[in-house]
Amino acid sequence: MESTNFSNKECQPQGLFIKDRQQDQVELRFNNLYYTVSLGFGKGTKNVLKDISGIFAPNQLVAIMGPSGAGKSSLLDVLSGYNLTGVRGNVTVNGAERRLDSFRRQSCYIQQDDRLQPLLTVNENMHIAANLKLSQDKSQKYKDAVVHEILSTLGLDKCVATRTARLSGGQKKRLSIALELINNPMVMFLDEPTTGLDSSSCSQCISLLRLLAHQGRTIICTIHQPSASLFQMFDQVYILAQGTCLYQGSTSNLIPFLSKLELPCPIYHNPADFVIELACGDHGKDKIDKMVKEIDNGQCIIWTGLSNLRAISDRNSGTKPSKTLNKCDVHETSSRNQLKCLLHRGYLKCIRDPDLTYLRFGVNIVVSLLLGTLFLQIGDDGNKIFDNYNLLFSILMHHVGSTLMLNIINFPAEISILTKEHFNRWYSLKTYYIATNILDIPITTLGCLIFSVIIYVMTGQPLEWDRFAMFTFISWLMVLISQSLGFIIGAWFSVINGNFVGPIIVVLLMMFSGFGVNLRDIPHMLKWGTEISFLRYGLEALVAAIYDKRGILPCYTLYCHYKYPAKFLEEVAMPTDKFYADVFALLITLLITRVAAYFMLRMRIKARVSI
Numbered sequence: 099m100e101s102t103n104f105s106n107k108e109c110q111p112q113g114l115f116i117k118d119r120q121q122d123q124v125e126l127r128f129n130n131l132y133y134t135v136s137l138g139f140g141k142g143t144k145n146v147l148k149d150i151s152g153i154f155a156p157n158q159l160v161a162i163m164g165p166s167g168a169g170k171s172s173l174l175d176v177l178s179g180y181n182l183t184g185v186r187g188n189v190t191v192n193g194a195e196r197r198l199d200s201f202r203r204q205s206c207y208i209q210q211d212d213r214l215q216p217l218l219t220v221n222e223n224m225h226i227a228a229n230l231k232l233s234q235d236k237s238q239k240y241k242d243a244v245v246h247e248i249l250s251t252l253g254l255d256k257c258v259a260t261r262t263a264r265l266s267g268g269q270k271k272r273l274s275i276a277l278e279l280i281n282n283p284m285v286m287f288l289d290e291p292t293t294g295l296d297s298s299s300c301s302q303c304i305s306l307l308r309l310l311a312h313q314g315r316t317i318i319c320t321i322h323q324p325s326a327s328l329f330q331m332f333d334q335v336y337i338l339a340q341g342t343c344l345y346q347g348s349t350s351n352l353i354p355f356l357s358k359l360e361l362p363c364p365i366y367h368n369p370a371d372f373v374i375e376l377a378c379g380d381h382g383k384d385k386i387d388k389m390v391k392e393i394d395n396g397q398c399i400i401w402t403g404l405s406n407l408r409a410i411s412d413r414n415s416g417t418k419p420s421k422t423l424n425k426c427d428v429h430e431t432s433s434r435n436q437l438k439c440l441l442h443r444g445y446l447k448c449i450r451d452p453d454l455t456y457l458r459f460g461v462n463i464v465v466s467l468l469l470g471t472l473f474l475q476i477g478d479d480g481n482k483i484f485d486n487y488n489l490l491f492s493i494l495m496h497h498v499g500s501t502l503m504l505n506i507i508n509f510p511a512e513i514s515i516l517t518k519e520h521f522n523r524w525y526s527l528k529t530y531y532i533a534t535n536i537l538d539i540p541i542t543t544l545g546c547l548i549f550s551v552i553i554y555v556m557t558g559q560p561l562e563w564d565r566f567a568m569f570t571f572i573s574w575l576m577v578l579i580s581q582s583l584g585f586i587i588g589a590w591f592s593v594i595n596g597n598f599v600g601p602i603i604v605v606l607l608m609m610f611s612g613f614g615v616n617l618r619d620i621p622h623m624l625k626w627g628t629e630i631s632f633l634r635y636g637l638e639a640l641v642a643a644i645y646d647k648r649g650i651l652p653c654y655t656l657y658c659h660y661k662y663p664a665k666f667l668e669e670v671a672m673p674t675d676k677f678y679a680d681v682f683a684l685l686i687t688l689l690i691t692r693v694a695a696y697f698m699l700r701m702r703i704k705a706r707v708s709i
């Protein structure tokens with residue numbers, strides 16, 4: 099296994115690329131910032147951030163500290179532009195009002211959980227990110243050099259061939275940072291980068307962030323209670339309690355600040371621990387008010403000790419307005435290149451995840467063999483037409499049920515990675531969605547074909563190519579529609595809720611499919627259900643594929659009540675002359691559900707991301 103040694107010494111920058119690509123430094127200010135959330139219907143709202151102000155300067159590593167629930171992550175979400183709803187106040191970048199499109203080009207947000215592709219190696223992750231995040235006019239040699247430089251700077255060069263799933267917690271965190279460093283953001287937001295790391299990995303991580311900050315970046319991270327030594331590694335601290343600012347300034351000024359307020363930090367006491375105790379109200383609520391008043395809820399910046407801050411008057415005058423960008427400028431490479439990279443990554447995931455790929459084929463083979471054995475050679479038997487009808491319905495249920503549940507379970511995991519990568523401008527949602535659709539088609543088609551061949555032959559359906567083609571095509575359409583429905587539910591609900599909603603939807607579809615209660619007997623007021631149940635169109639079309647224009651079926655017993663298929667189909671109210679109308683309805687359903695899944699995904703992402 100690769101070495102996990104990563105010391106301050108090792109992380110000395112080579113400088114070649116990170117420095118070469120240095121961009122303008124960024125000073126971030128916020129004034130009278132409020133963040134209000136709704137607590138649900140009829141429950142009112144809650145002010146998470148209350149009229150706070152502050153300044154985060156370049157070349158500084160800033161810690162946002164405070165007790166649990168103080169609003170640290172919320173502040174990070176608001177400042178990064180990850181959350182815009184319920185936000186009031188003023189955020190400026192180098193004195194000009196923050197424009198999200200250009201600010202997102204200068205910044206990145208690394209969430210607490212490492213949202214990485216577990217099946218890809220460090221090198222693959224980095225190269226795919228480089229191909230997505232570096233301009234296409236850069237040569238492959240340049241991209242390789244950037245990747246190499248970042249990996250060696252972050253001490254990951256010894257594990258380039260290791261799959262992400264096998265990295266240690268600290269290495270995963272460094273890989274998350276490495277991926278975002280590729281396009282050299284000048285502002286980095288990190289939500290609790292040290293959570294889950296041991297003390298040595300914590301100090302490695304913070305020393306790395308300090309190094310990156312001192313290269314000219316503005317690095318802001320939330321942190322719970324750091325040890326005294328870790329605390330000293332930060333240049334600035336911003337302390338929050340109940341959505342208000344208790345202190346903003348340099349770490350070295352914290353003790354003098356507290357002394358001024360007659361709140362001396364006891365000797366041998368970690369100042370970080372002491373200030374958190376104060377923020378929790380352990381020393382009295384009045385102390386919180388005293389600190390908020392002294393620091394003017396973040397307006398007072400004298401404790402920062404920074405002399406090179408922009409003049410306050412610059413704030414709204416726009417000394418250097420952020421460039422407005424076209425939407426197409428938001429991503430570094432063309433949609434075509436994004437698609438190529440995402441298809442390549444998807445292909446690697448597919449071949450590295452034999453469990454899921456083989457499981458999908460395996461389920462199709464096992465279910466078709468079981469159903470084939472259960473309904474062996476009944477397709478041509480005049481006495482077994484009812485059984486054959488049951489079989490056609492069972493086939494549809496297999497396609498709908500297995501595909502729907504697979505996507506309900508799988509899709510939410512994809513969404514968390516998508517949210518991060520999309521927010522950090524790796525690719526557009528449209529390209530991601532197209533790639534996801536394309537990648538699935540070969541597996542879906544092959545799985546469907548294998549299933550259809552086995553079941554068709556074993557159950558003795560008419561050996562005519564056109565009927566087989568119709569049968570397979572309908573099965574394929576049903577799988578695709580169920581997949582879209584799975585995307586919709588997966589994008590809308592959590593895995594747990596999706597697992598509850600999915601089967602309910604299947605039951606509703608069944609109720610209106612015409613199986614069990616035939617279409618004629620469905621009450622008039624519920625007829626609409628049959629119009630939207632794609633299971634009904636699928637069943638009608640499968641029945642038409644097998645029975646349309648079939649003559650008398652052979653009868654192997656004395657009397658076969660349904661040897662004339664038309665008689666049976668009349669009884670169950672299944673017409674056979676509507677195959678093309680059913681196919682049309684299924685195609686429309688497919689189109690609507692695919693578009694709906696896209697918009698659902700967009701809504702889910704948009705709840706967080708603005709572009």
Ligand SMILES: Nc1ncnc2c1ncn2[C@@H]1O[C@H](COP(=O)(O)OP(=O)(O)OP(=O)(O)O)[C@@H](O)[C@H]1O
Nearest residue numbers: 135136137146164165166167168169170171172173
């Ligand atoms: N969308 C929301 N709906 C309801 N309450 C919210 C929402 N977002 C944040 N809050 C509340 O705002 C407060 C601050 O949340 P936030 O996650 O920012 O705290 P935090 O300081 O990061 O806490 P922790 O250190 O535990 O992660 C919490 O009480 C939280 O419940």
